[in-house]
Amino acid sequence: MEFRIERTAFAEAVGWAGRALPSRTPVPVLGGLLLAADAGRLTVSGFDFEVAARIEVDAETGAAGEVLVPGRRLLDICRVLPDGPVRCALEGARFTVEAGGTEFGMSTLPREEYPALPSRPSAYGTVDATAFATAVGQVAVAAGRDETLPVLTGVQLRLDGDSMTLSASDRYRYAVRRLDWKPQGAVPDSGGFVEALVPARRLLDTARSLARCGVVRVGLEASTGGGLAGFEGAGMRSVVRLLEGRLPKYGSLFDMAGAAVAEVDCRALTEAVRRVSVVAEASSPVRMDFSGDGTVLLRAGYGDDVATQRLPAVLSGAREVSVAFNPAYLLDALNSFEAPRLRLDLLGTGQRALLSGLGDEERDGGEGDEGPGAVSVRHRHLLMSVKQLV
Incomplete structure (x- = not known):
């Protein structure tokens, strides 16, 4: 087996397949990467029984063949290879990688013990x-x-x-x-x-x-x-x-009938939550007080160690409403939105809150949890408000 390939293409191929390498395994061959050269193509594969990664790249093939090499070692070698063409060859039980006058020799793993890769689903x-x-x-x-x-x-x-x-x-x-x-x-x-x-x-x-x-x-x-x-x-x-099972249906959870509705700038809210949560302890929530005067007051911390910030917000369906969230969960949700403005459907303290991007509505023609023809949004995130307010 022998092939030549550019260093960048080789490193990217090995890095891609290396995603499937297990961190620890009682089966030594699963720590290997399978390299196969044939007819101007190099295929690099990794497998740990849970995921298989395979990539094909162009290569100049001198002699076709396959070899199983220690994956982590090959990844380390690829990181330090000089730029330019790379020559790889299998000589008996030794695999060599040479580039720019630098040569690495590697022992190989038994190819016959490597499990068959799963076939591609249709x-x-x-x-x-x-x-x-x-x-x-x-x-x-x-x-x-x-x-x-x-x-x-x-x-x-x-x-x-x-x-x-x-x-x-x-x-x-x-x-x-x-x-x-x-x-x-x-x-x-x-x-x-x-x-x-x-x-x-x-x-x-x-x-x-x-x-x-x-x-x-x-x-x-x-x-x-x-x-x-x-x-x-x-x-x-x-x-x-795949995992076995199914997530609980979300149709009834996302039914927010009777909820107060608040609208706020998504980026401004995200930055404010990030600021005030600096003083929050690990289990301390961030409180949000929405009022009819067109603002929301954010508050975190206890006693003298507190932080607050007020932002513009439009509230409808109630004169005022207060909710509090785990700051890490709230930031995860806020950071996942791309829309400039955010809608929050709020049922109150200790109850559900539904976040969605404004202007993201679409007509759903499928038979999902919301039923056929329902008006939905492309991205929604449901959070539980904590019962204990700051």
Whole structure:
């Protein structure tokens, strides 16, 4: 096996596949990256049973072949390689990497012990790569981190007609984001839609790394063991093992009948929350007092150690309303919005609050949690107001 490749292309390919390397594993071969050279192409693959990453790049192939090398070591080598062409060759059980007069030798891992990579799920359609990465980032902040509740660590992906819906919840917040996508053929589901629960951390990493691909092809393959999700673009492919289960439906949670409605500048509110929360203890909330005089007063801290700031805000449906939130959760929600102004539907202390961007309304033609033909917004974030006000 022998191939030549530019240093930048080689480093990017190894870095992409290296995303699938486990931090720790009792199976040594899973710490390896599989390199395959054939007919002017180099394929680099990584796999840890939960996610498989594969990328193809152009390379000048001198001799076709495959080799399994220690992944972390190859990543370290790529970081220090000088610019210019890189020559790689397999000589017996030794793999060499040479560039600019510098040569690295590596021992190899047993190729025959490396597990077979999962096959690519059939593509259901395509989505704009940048929009997809943005949408995943907006909902993934609401996913749980507690591995004892695996269902809550996922992002639920729903494909229905020409609409893709992403949602995530950790019981204290619930984020939902809709975006357009282009289906390819009929979705094999009796209801005309398909749902899958994808690990949030894996999906976020994959979506961000594919953000510059232009278009991402999405495929799903359901099975009793959770199934697989595939994401592919510009020669890069990631296959992720799905979680079993489904998030609770959000339709009734997002019903805010009788709520007071406040409108405020999103950036100004975000900056104000960031300022006043400096004095907040770990479990201390940020309080927001909306009043009919066209302002909202933010307050955090206790006793003499307090911070306040007043902002313009428009309140309707009540003369005044007070709510308080975990500052980290509130900032996560605010930072996820792109709209210049924010709408807050407020039920009061200790109850739900629904955040949405103004001017983001659309007509939903699907059969989602809100029913067919409902007027919805593309991005919403539900938070629980704490019962104890500052």
